[in-house]
Amino acid sequence: MKRTVGGYLTAALVLVGLLSATPAGATDPRVPLPTPDPVVLEGYCDGFTAVVTTTLMKQYIIHQTTAPDGTTTLQVTGHAEATVTNQTTGASASYNISGPGTLVFYPDGAFSLDVHGPNLLWTAPENSFPGVPTISYTTGHVTLDVAASGLTTSYQLRGRQTDVCAVLAS
Numbered sequence: 001m002k003r004t005v006g007g008y009l010t011a012a013l014v015l016v017g018l019l020s021a022t023p024a025g026a027t028d029p030r031v032p033l034p035t036p037d038p039v040v041l042e043g044y045c046d047g048f049t050a051v052v053t054t055t056l057m058k059q060y061i062i063h064q065t066t067a068p069d070g071t072t073t074l075q076v077t078g079h080a081e082a083t084v085t086n087q088t089t090g091a092s093a094s095y096n097i098s099g100p101g102t103l104v105f106y107p108d109g110a111f112s113l114d115v116h117g118p119n120l121l122w123t124a125p126e127n128s129f130p131g132v133p134t135i136s137y138t139t140g141h142v143t144l145d146v147a148a149s150g151l152t153t154s155y156q157l158r159g160r161q162t163d164v165c166a167v168l169a170s
Contacts, residue, residue, distance in 0.1 A: 030060035033076070040087075041122060044134040045165035048088040052120065052135075055094065056081040070107035076100060082120050084135065086168040093167050095120055095137050109148035116141050120164070129155035133163035 035057040041050040059078030066072045077100035085092040101115030119142060122135040129144070129152040140159010147153050 030062055031064070033057060033059045033061065033078075041135065044122060044125065045086070045168065047169065048086045050135060050165065050168065051085045051087055052082055052122070053085065054080060054082045054097075059099070072105045074103045074105075076103060084120070084164050084168065089168075091168050093137075093164060097137075106148075110146060112143070112145045114141075114143050123152055124150065127151045129153075133161065133165060135164040137162040137164055 035054050038054075039052040041052065044050055057080050059076055059080050061074050062077050063075040064072065077098075079096075079098045081094060082097050083092050083094045096118045097120045099115050099117055099119055101113055101119070104112045104114075106112075115138075118137070118139050120135070120137055121142070121144075123129075123132075123146075125134050127146075127150045128134050132152070132155050138157055138159055138161045140157060142159070143154070143156045144152060145154045
């Protein structure tokens with residue numbers, strides 16, 4: 001079975017390689033997040049493949065802790081923007097995805113997010129939480145938990161969400 005873990009929050013895609021401390025002697029305690037490569041989301045939208053391209057990445061890890069069991073907690077803030085494109089028609093929509101948020105990565109591969117503000121969230125259809133679009137632009141407060149298998153086990157939004165597949169299909 002192919003495991004597809006959603007790209008909840010663009011920063012979560014690039015954090016695995018960023019879990020190192022700031023170099024000694026550095027004056028800026030923030031750890032910048034690199035701009036991720038475009039993400040091809042085949043099968044997420046009915047009838048077309050969507051591509052997420054981060055067009056601006058000025059986000060930082062501002063606080064990081066690692067518990068004795070290996071659980072890593074990151075606080076991320078800054079500014080980011082992304083464009084989602086329908087590969088069939090070329091239609092696209094651009095979004096402010098600045099967050100901020102707290103990301104928790106567990107040793108078994110599970111993770112949770114507690115994010116505020118504007119975010120672009122996605123997960124494979126088979127892993128999605130009921131009533132949540134597979135590619136969703138949210139504004140407000142979102143909390144969610146994802147099991148090590150990639151299945152979203154909880155999702156709560158206090159704000160608004162936009163079904164990005166529906167926007168790009170019209």
